[in-house]
Amino acid sequence: MTENAPATDVMVKAEGIHKFFGRLHILRGIDLEVRSGQVMCVIGPSGSGKSTFLRCINHLEKIDSGRLWVDGHLVGYRQRGDKLHEMRESEVAAQRRDIGMVFQRFNLFPHMTALQNIMEAPIRVKGEPRQVVRERALRLLDQVGLSEKVDSYPSQLSGGQQQRVAIARALAMEPKLMLFDEPTSALDPELVGDVLDVMRRLAQDGMTMVVVTHEMGFAREVGDSLVFMDGGVVVEEGDPREVLTDPQHQRTRDFLSKVL
């Protein structure tokens, strides 16, 4: 399997990924590649496995078959000779430091202020000095336009503000890859724009991103590639502008005709 290890500029490589939930075959052989600095958008109907695939990338879900590399390293396993060894909990945690994730339902820590939310992991996980982390956290809050909400608790923030804090929290770990799991699906329509603006700027700064989304406009404008998933397989993959305007498969056409 080592000979299949990805080239150096490939951030994520998935090869024949299968995933079962009990008897439900949710992923049926996914092969994908995300190059460094690129933004891949994943669309598809609910239940198509797109969120599950995203969660496999940082090992929140264990894959049942296939291989998955992030930045050249197998996720969740170590290869010794021709044998795979499961990683210990601490090693999995160490791998996740470099992969930021943003959730549909924000999942901010409600008992901490915006600033504390952002500072928690760099201090506890990386052991960075508090003052350094604090400065970075304040800068990140400023970047997402929330420098006035430093001491607000999540319950005092709107959905859009919470999601921007969540993005800043993930960025505070200085990840090399960002995963977005339908980041705007739980937001009121008028709040979506601010979150997408932050993500657009992040993409312009060269962050590698995998974005599961229903925002076709964002995919068209920011995405370097677009993946349409259905029934646990990748149906179609290509340049977003081409896929969205001239889909090659009937299933893609059916889906797009419903959402556009």
Added chain:
Amino acid sequence: MTEIDNTGSARPESIRAVPVRHPGRWVSGAVILVLAAMFVHMLFTNKNLDWTTFQKFFFDGGILKGLVATLELTVIAMAIGIVGGILLALMRLSANPLMSSAAWLYIWFFRGTPVLVQLIFWFNIKSLMGDISLGIPFGPVFITWDVNSLVTTFVAAILGLGLNEAAYMSEIVRAGILSVDEGQTEAAQALGMRRLQIMRRIVLPQAMRVIIPPTGNETISMLKTTSLASTVAFTELLKAGEDIFNANYKTIPLLIVVSVWYIIVTSILSVGQYYLERHFGRGSARELPPTPLQRLRRNLTTFHVKPPAVREGSA
């Protein structure tokens, strides 16, 4: 519907109607007042209540010593209960089936037998085990203690109350942990935090909001349950009172002394619980409700102006 007036100055005319009469409320209120008057009259006239004895023994040295012993017992038994409860809850949620069944068995046993029986059992432990020794299981022994000197009545009371409490606390802690949204654990995992860190920094602080109120109840309940230790000859508050009325036969006044002390301490504990809940409720409500002290201060410093034009709408 042409203009929205947000100034609040123009208020529409209020309805003026004859309110519904409630004769039943007057009758029931009168009954309550009469009963209360009878009770107060009894308090002052019944010779058997003997308020001079009450006064004489309220601050009696023996009673106060008993009170201190009751407080010590409550604090130590609750500490054992809380620490043991957290451990048992974590064991029950553990992936190791031996761990979770051991915790289940413990809880099953200690919840399945009366705490009074457990107390008497610990008091008589010496008839089960001659001595306790430390060494390698089934192998050599390093140190040996005599159970009689180790398990005093105080230790027996602590063990009986504390180990029993741990079984109840573990269910409270477990419910609290399970009440925290799974997304919280996932978010912390995604940030690279480890299981123990997540439990300590993310899950338990949030579980506290669910854990504190029933724990307050348990503490208050524990304070009163310590009176059972009087049956194993441990001198706590009730036993101190008993010792006095066994000598002077003034049973009722001394029981009242004891009861008033229990009520005073439970009242203090209730206030403490209120502030503890407030502390762990931070972040859950948009704004915390004012404490009674803050409310008092605000009432003293601001004038109460009636909202304008409620009655005089037609003016």
